[in-house]
Amino acid sequence: MTYIILLPIFFPILSGIFIRLTSQNRLKPLLIISVILNFCFTIFVVSYFPEAAVELFEFNNLLFFYFSPDLLGKIFAVLVSTLWIFTTFYALDYMSHEKKTNSFFMFFLATQGITIGIAFSGNLITLYLFYELLTLITFPLVIHEGSDEALRTGKKYLLYSFFGATFVLFGIILLYSQNNSLDFMSGGMIGILSNEQLPYYLMVYLFLFLGFGVKSALVPFHSWLPSAMIAPTPVSALLHAVAVVKSGIFSLMRITYYVIGWETIEQTGGNKYTLVLVLITIIMGSFLAISQKNLKKRLAYSTVSQLGYIMIGLVVFTPDTLTGGLLHMLFHAFIKITLFFCIGAVMHYEHKTELAEIEGIGKRMPITMTCFSISSLCLIGIPPTNGFVSKWFLAIGGIKSGNYIIPIILLLSALFTAAYLLPIFTTAFFKGPPIRETVVKEPNNLMLIPIIILTGINVFIGFFPNLVINLIEKLSLILY
Amino acid sequence: MTSNLPLINIMFLMITAFAFPLIKKIKYIYFFSYIIHILLVISTLATLMFVVNHGAYALNIGYPDTFMGIQLYISHVEALLGVVFSIIFLMVVIFASSTIDKEISENRIGLFYLLVNILYTSLIGVIYSNDLFNAYVFIEVSTLSACGLIIIKDKGETILAAIKYLIMSTVGSGLVLMSIAYLYSITGHLNILLSHNVIVATYQDYPNSVLIILSLFTLGLGVKSALFPLHGWLPDAHSSAPTPSSAILSSLVIKVYMVLLIKIIFRLFGLNIVKDIVIMDIILLLGSAGMIFGSVMAIKQKELKRMVAYSSVAQIGYVAFGIGLGSIAGLTIAVYHIIGHALTKSSIFLISGLMISQNKSKYIEDLKGIGHEMPITLILFTLASFSMVGIPIFPGFISKWYLSLACLELNRISLILIILASSLLNLLYYFPIVINGFFGKENLKGRIRKSKKVNPYSLFPIVTLIILMLLTGLFSGRIIDFIALSFA
Numbered sequence: 001m002t003y004i005i006l007l008p009i010f011f012p013i014l015s016g017i018f019i020r021l022t023s024q025n026r027l028k029p030l031l032i033i034s035v036i037l038n039f040c041f042t043i044f045v046v047s048y049f050p051e052a053a054v055e056l057f058e059f060n061n062l063l064f065f066y067f068s069p070d071l072l073g074k075i076f077a078v079l080v081s082t083l084w085i086f087t088t089f090y091a092l093d094y095m096s097h098e099k100k101t102n103s104f105f106m107f108f109l110a111t112q113g114i115t116i117g118i119a120f121s122g123n124l125i126t127l128y129l130f131y132e133l134l135t136l137i138t139f140p141l142v143i144h145e146g147s148d149e150a151l152r153t154g155k156k157y158l159l160y161s162f163f164g165a166t167f168v169l170f171g172i173i174l175l176y177s178q179n180n181s182l183d184f185m186s187g188g189m190i191g192i193l194s195n196e197q198l199p200y201y202l203m204v205y206l207f208l209f210l211g212f213g214v215k216s217a218l219v220p221f222h223s224w225l226p227s228a229m230i231a232p233t234p235v236s237a238l239l240h241a242v243a244v245v246k247s248g249i250f251s252l253m254r255i256t257y258y259v260i261g262w263e264t265i266e267q268t269g270g271n272k273y274t275l276v277l278v279l280i281t282i283i284m285g286s287f288l289a290i291s292q293k294n295l296k297k298r299l300a301y302s303t304v305s306q307l308g309y310i311m312i313g314l315v316v317f318t319p320d321t322l323t324g325g326l327l328h329m330l331f332h333a334f335i336k337i338t339l340f341f342c343i344g345a346v347m348h349y350e351h352k353t354e355l356a357e358i359e360g361i362g363k364r365m366p367i368t369m370t371c372f373s374i375s376s377l378c379l380i381g382i383p384p385t386n387g388f389v390s391k392w393f394l395a396i397g398g399i400k401s402g403n404y405i406i407p408i409i410l411l412l413s414a415l416f417t418a419a420y421l422l423p424i425f426t427t428a429f430f431k432g433p434p435i436r437e438t439v440v441k442e443p444n445n446l447m448l449i450p451i452i453i454l455t456g457i458n459v460f461i462g463f464f465p466n467l468v469i470n471l472i473e474k475l476s477l478i479l480y
Numbered sequence: 481m482t483s484n485l486p487l488i489n490i491m492f493l494m495i496t497a498f499a500f501p502l503i504k505k506i507k508y509i510y511f512f513s514y515i516i517h518i519l520l521v522i523s524t525l526a527t528l529m530f531v532v533n534h535g536a537y538a539l540n541i542g543y544p545d546t547f548m549g550i551q552l553y554i555s556h557v558e559a560l561l562g563v564v565f566s567i568i569f570l571m572v573v574i575f576a577s578s579t580i581d582k583e584i585s586e587n588r589i590g591l592f593y594l595l596v597n598i599l600y601t602s603l604i605g606v607i608y609s610n611d612l613f614n615a616y617v618f619i620e621v622s623t624l625s626a627c628g629l630i631i632i633k634d635k636g637e638t639i640l641a642a643i644k645y646l647i648m649s650t651v652g653s654g655l656v657l658m659s660i661a662y663l664y665s666i667t668g669h670l671n672i673l674l675s676h677n678v679i680v681a682t683y684q685d686y687p688n689s690v691l692i693i694l695s696l697f698t699l700g701l702g703v704k705s706a707l708f709p710l711h712g713w714l715p716d717a718h719s720s721a722p723t724p725s726s727a728i729l730s731s732l733v734i735k736v737y738m739v740l741l742i743k744i745i746f747r748l749f750g751l752n753i754v755k756d757i758v759i760m761d762i763i764l765l766l767g768s769a770g771m772i773f774g775s776v777m778a779i780k781q782k783e784l785k786r787m788v789a790y791s792s793v794a795q796i797g798y799v800a801f802g803i804g805l806g807s808i809a810g811l812t813i814a815v816y817h818i819i820g821h822a823l824t825k826s827s828i829f830l831i832s833g834l835m836i837s838q839n840k841s842k843y844i845e846d847l848k849g850i851g852h853e854m855p856i857t858l859i860l861f862t863l864a865s866f867s868m869v870g871i872p873i874f875p876g877f878i879s880k881w882y883l884s885l886a887c888l889e890l891n892r893i894s895l896i897l898i899i900l901a902s903s904l905l906n907l908l909y910y911f912p913i914v915i916n917g918f919f920g921k922e923n924l925k926g927r928i929r930k931s932k933k934v935n936p937y938s939l940f941p942i943v944t945l946i947i948l949m950l951l952t953g954l955f956s957g958r959i960i961d962f963i964a965l966s967f968a
Contacts, residue, residue: 057954062878062881063878063956063957128872129872129873132871132872136871143920145921146920146922147920148920148922150920151915151916151920154915154919155912155915158907158911159907159908162907163904166900166901166903166904169870169881169900170896170897170900173885173888173896174888174893176885177888
């Protein structure tokens with residue numbers, strides 16, 4: 001029976017292949033049915049299998065594919081399958097002009113399965129397998145446009161990802177040779193180190209962190225993320241706000257809290273080095289975002305910066321920072337996907353990609369741009385929005401741990417965030433021709449409704465954050 | 481009876497080889513070759529089962545005592561390699577029956593199969609024989625028949641390549657012969673086991689001789705297996721030969737000499753004796769250099785088959801790396817890599833041959849968009865390249881993993897970086913073919929979907945090899961444990 005927990009992983013992959021083989025005109029219903037079914041499967045697994053574990057293949061001690069969804073994995077899986085539904089509706093409209101979308105949607109669905117595979121992995125080698133597969137399966141999505149530039153970008157993406165994976169592999173080998181096990185265990189599997197072991201485990205930690213840091217766009221490995229914006233907007237939204245970068249973050253959480261263990265890391269002192277990188281990521285990401293003229297690139301750099309916020313929860317070890325980091329992982333996913341959807345709608349219907357071109361768009365697409373503005377405010381973190389909640393926890397945790405630089409950086413970066421997001425909607429609303437001369441032309445409902453619902457969720461969580469906080473604090477308590 | 485099968489295999493192949501030129505109808509030639517190779521698969525499997533049940537054994541031929549007679553020694557590694565070789569030969573022969581008539585003239589097909597059989601004889605001869613002079617004879621036979629398989633295409637470039645190969649190989653054989661003579665002058669034996677006993681008793685009196693013998697063996701066998709920087713002949717030879725020949729040459733022939741080197745290091749000298757000799761570090765160094773430079777040179781190639789050939793130089797580097805570590809774990813994984821890579825590289829060569837012949841161009845540049853025309857073929861290529869790049873569960877990953885663990889066992893962490901760098905370099909030349917083959921607007925322009933039909937007889941062997949490759953990865957634990965039995 002417990003094999004049911006594999007359903008959310010393999011069902012999307014199989015239905016993707018099925019969709020590839022069926023005709024174009026049955027695409028839409030099949031796609032909708034399969035994402036909704038998979039959402040139901042995920043919810044089913046999450047609620048009815050609290051302690052399930054499946055050993056899929058055990059060939060030997062190393063090649064041992066083991067799935068055991070714990071609380072962290074379940075949260076991530078639910079996040080992924082929820083956002084996938086919205087994105088599917090959005091993508092159906094966005095991709096409607098394109099001819100051969102079957103193979104696009106095959107990879108699109110398979111990516112969901114593989115991301116949930118990452119969420120449900122019960123040991124590091126399974127995680128690593130799905131992590132590599134994620135790179136391979138998202139590659140066709142990134143280069144969907146097929147132009148030479150897209151191919152070049154795709155190669156950059158592959159190279160960065162495999163470079164990171166190589167670092168990870170090195171770390172895993174070092175780890176495995178000492179412990180002969182790669183299972184996840186809350187609190188880590190290493191325990192207290194002797195003085196001679198410190199440099200070795202410092203090396204293990206740094207290699208694993210930097211390796212997974214590539215997918216989580218840690219500076220200096222971030223430059224694939226803005227380049228990958230060449231992908232169609234649903235893909236950018238999903239992959240670069242949820243699936244790919246959050247898989248990186250999720251893997252970092254696994255190694256920090258479940259493999260090496262935060263106490264061990266603190267003992268090696270490795271988090272001091274990574275904290276510096278994380279803080280640089282926050283500042284540099286938002287700083288670079290300000291100078292971008294292209295809207296999608298601006299959001300991409302914003303992602304780099306926001307991922308830095310989340311990573312604070314992984315390098316400063318207090319329950320508050322972890323809660324803040326986890327909350328920000330969820331909130332940022334919802335906010336960033338909304339922002340991408342809005343910009344995508346502008347690109348799709350108005351064919352405008354640069355900041356200077358969108359003057360007056362707010363009058364033509366009032367609902368879309370209002371949603372954009374609300375979500376921007378959430379990202380900046382003005383109370384009472386959800387962004388405020390997560391940043392609050394991060395700042396409190398930073399102060400408690402004695403890192404007074406963290407609240408300062410957070411405030412500074414919030415200013416930068418305002419500086420790169422506000423111009424977008426001031427340009428959209430307050431510049432350009434007066435309101436009388438413009439015709440209101442909102443996007444198609446398939447596109448608009450996801451945007452509205454997502455914005456609604458952002459606002460709702462901002463007012464009632466305790467719903468999520470309780471859950472996340474439970475997780476933080478388990479880990480500390 | 482079963483215990484005699486290794487000898488019967490060798491004799492059977494040798495004798496049936498000469499029947500091929502006598503057969504007039506090409507169809508019968510194909511049929512006959514199928515039968516021979518299927519029988520060989522069965523008989524090597526039987527040998528494997530025998531070894532599994534009874535353990536390693538020596539087979540004396542002629543004289544009952546090993547002093548005068550020829551001796552074959554079949555342990556787990558030999559039996560397993562025999563099965564792998566026979567399967568790859570069978571697949572290549574099936575592939576050849578559908579394509580060889582396009583590559584060589586019709587009156588030479590009989591000769592081609594004759595040479596394949598002779599080559600096969602010599603390869604399993606080298607693997608099985610426990611007698612250095614006997615092994616040397618088989619090495620010479622393998623060189624000549626491999627040359628024949630290259631030259632059979634009868635074009636300017638192949639003749640040039642074969643002559644290059646012949647000269648380099650002869651130098652290699654000369655070095656091997658010299659070292660055998662040297663060894664004989666010290667130990668008075670040619671049998672590996674008997675020589676070993678003498679060496680163990682007296683090696684402290686002859687420290688330089690051990691060094692010289694091992695250096696000569698390494699150099700000689702290194703030339704033949706294209707160990708960097710002695711690989712100069714390989715790219716020309718392997719890229720210009722007919723496709724089935726290149727598959728055999730690249731996946732099996734160059735590996736056999738490495739197997740012999742393993743036997744010399746492990747059985748003739750023993751790890752205790754060689755571990756302080758500088759030559760092991762040199763093997764390790766050459767292996768590492770090969771892993772890096774083989775890949776770097778492969779990246780620069782414009783022709784598909786040349787690229788794949790340079791990739792073989794890199795892969796031989798992995799094997800040499802495993803040997804050079806000088807530990808049991810290193811040798812075990814070297815043998816595993818020989819098996820995994822034999823399956824992968826033979827399928828890659830067969831696929832390359834198919835793509836080249838269907839696309840009528842040998843350049844990588846012209847393969848853009850081929851995935852649209854030959855989707856299944858390119859998917860198979862993709863799977864094989866996953867192994868090369870080292871995606872988990874594929875044999876390439878397993879080799880990388882256990883090689884790294886073997887390095888860690890010896891506390892040589894920095895060596896792992898070489899392994900990882902090399903697999904990243906593999907990415908740089910295998911993936912562009914896959915990417916440009918499947919994706920890109922410009923690349924797909926004018927390509928018609930599934931327009932290039934592939935003969936099922938050509939596809940079947942490739943699919944089988946790829947499936948076996950996957951199984952080798954999945955069941956790597958058992959295979960490695962099995963190999964390790966030989967090094968116990």
